[in-house]
Amino acid sequence: MAADSPAHLISQLTRQQPQEILGTPESEWVDFKSIGPKGPYDLSTEKGKFELAKDVAAFANAGGGLIVCGLKAKQRPTELYEVAEKLTPFAKSLVNSTSYKDVIKEYVRPLLKVNYLWFDHPADDPDASGHYLVIEVAALPESDRWALVTRGLTEDGRFVKGSWTVPIRNGDTTANLSPDEAYRLLNDGLRVRREPGANAPAPAPPADRAKTRAALRARLDMDDVPVLFFQSTPDHPKGLLAGMYATGGLRDLLRNQDTLRDAHAFNFASVYHRPEAHEGGLLLMNPPRQGLSVESDGAVTAALAATADMLGWAMDRYQGGADSRISVFVLTEITLEYFRLVDEHVLPLVDGSWTHRIVASDFARPPARTLAAGDDPTFPLRGAPQTATSNAWNHSWHALGDPERDAYEALRHLYALFGLDVTDNPFTDGDRVSTTLLMTKQP
Template sequence: MAADSMVQLVSYLTAQQPYEILGTPESQWVDFKSYSPKGPYDLSTDKGKFELSKDVAAFANASGGLLVCGFKAKKKQNELYEVAEKVTPFGKELVDDDSYKSVLAEYVRPLLKVQFYWYDHPADDPDVSGHYFVIEVPALPDADRWAMVARGITDNGQFIKNSWTIPIRNGDNTAYLPPDEAYRLLNDGLRTRRGPAVAPTPVADRVRSREALRTAVGMEETPVLFFQTVPDHPRGLVTGLYADGGLRDILNNQDTLRDAYAFNWASERNRPEPHEGGLLLADGSRRGLLIESDGAVTGAAAANADMLGWAMEASSVIEPRRISVFVLTEITLEYFRLVDQHVLPLVDSTWTHRIVASDFTRPPARTLAPGDDPSFPLRGAPQPATSDSWNYSWQALGDPERDAYEALSRIYPLFGLDVTANPFVDADRVITAKLLEKK
């Protein structure tokens, strides 16, 4: 079996049913810890102190969560995340609550209202005995974001003086606020002292979600254009994903500009499947869509002849990896028609959109040309991609034509082009009518 929420997991521990938790994947709300002779965290070392502080701060910077000590987690073949696979209860003498509190008080800012709980393993189990130690971390209120660890750490596990880091729970992993975003946080605070309110803090980049989707749809060896949308402050599980009229039904019956064989995120052959508390809609190795349990969305479109380069390879053997302007524009608009209209309203938060072009310079490099796609060999000089890790974000506008324009305005510079070279845009938006004129 498995637990699908914090409430259910705690209820299993309270009822002394820890085996019901086996099979639960690590996620945005739970992390499993086994133990060593020094306990789940070795607080006699800098590394142990950092790991405890980092794990607690990361959950506080997301939507809160549980650090559940006494389970061994492992990533199995064909699994995207580590899963609780074995109970490993231990003696209470391995954890000194006061030491845990002291470490968090010394190294985490601001002081967090963390709760500690012990749960007993069934006394009649002939195989193992002991207890489970759970650290419950509440989410920080928006006004108090962000929690930071007041020390960085070296590769050798030693604290670095006069350093700090801001960890953020990212799926089943921990990401760190990049230096440029931390710099923006500092300047935002200074501007708040001097004048009016500032723009929202940037959201963490969910790298892990892109990697998971890429694996799920079999695009590991293919250049991929990712679209990603994340709530700046997740509120926990989105309700109604699987209900009648919910997101699963919407994905299954998408309102697209053309049929499901066109350049959108629908599929005639496959249906959205439950996945890690969310939904996965995979369409072979052409495209895929992942919606996570907190509403975050990741879309992947293959930059090959089956998707972004559709019909372009026939134009010339000289340019076998040219991207179709029309296909690029339509699938971009269709992503935001789906996400802006049906996902953003589910979470009361500001949202961040992101585009990532991965491996576009892998030989032969992907190319893009100004203007419309040529009807006969290669009118317009195609420009090669200039980076393998193109990654840009912006605050979601909630208007599909506007957000599609913002995405294209960040994609075109990858090829040394301005978005005005795209014939389907005008002013600050993609013009749907112009796309529909294209046969």
């Protein structure tokens, strides 16, 4: 079964089902790389360095995408594009991620957001073993286009000093911006800079739906308390989401959620409230603790009170806890539950890439919210609690489609608000939140 979106492909690799990706055509969002003796890219040659920089820049100039290393693609007679036809997992030792980062840093402008994701081949396969590498490239914002490679390449595979290339992903291939188009873009940019109002601040990115957060906060009567928001939006909305109210649709899903613990734990299920239709979407309200909104195009926003009712649950039992201290356990479980709900059940409904966002509002307002290393609320508490350093903490990342990894990204951004590293969280394992570790904890 071919993967039809970045989230779907990542999900199949996460579940160690790479064979389900076979048949996926290369496209504007995915490119497959087979493995040579030096790995997917031979960085000992100038050509290999150029190929890596070119491929990454091309996806950044499009809508972002995935370079999937460890699958061989071939064009079949009946296909328009090359499709993944063979699994070629390989040893991690063939890739030095630091060298990959250095090449991109040196040869691509501007600095791009690139993630390197490793996935295991099934251990019970007698015919193959190893790993897959996914190089995930985020799209450049329209205001920052275009990414360029600061080198050109001759026919004999040597760099040309002083040259540059603007690669563009075109279907399943990569083309270069023509000199005429580059000239037009340059002059258009100069013309805009000369026009009145050209120095006005750029509008907020479309994915940052601040109005939705404000409306949900008001409906929950949380205007006077610090609030943590999770938000997930499709980068290219397709309009009204089909089946929102159908049998087995999102409304039924919210009524009967598959949660780690029961509805009285830290999740978005409720035994007292039902999801209600609202402006073509859904609202699931559970004041004063939390609320969740699904917009008509599938975008999701969740609001959590940073008080003893929710994120500060049980912390008033301990000296210095009061209403301001956040429970590490509660924070971690509700974060993972949000991404289990959204990554597994909402992202697959809208093709294309998604953006996840975390916003901490009024966390530094007295009494400031605090967070500490260790396993709250186990006594004794580890370490002195650290105080939030901003009232408007707003960060986003390209959705990975893996709940444990997206939960880790959310916590990584939030921990920085308190001057802490996410590794201080006892429920993390590598680059993910561990469901196993979390479930050993009894609230």
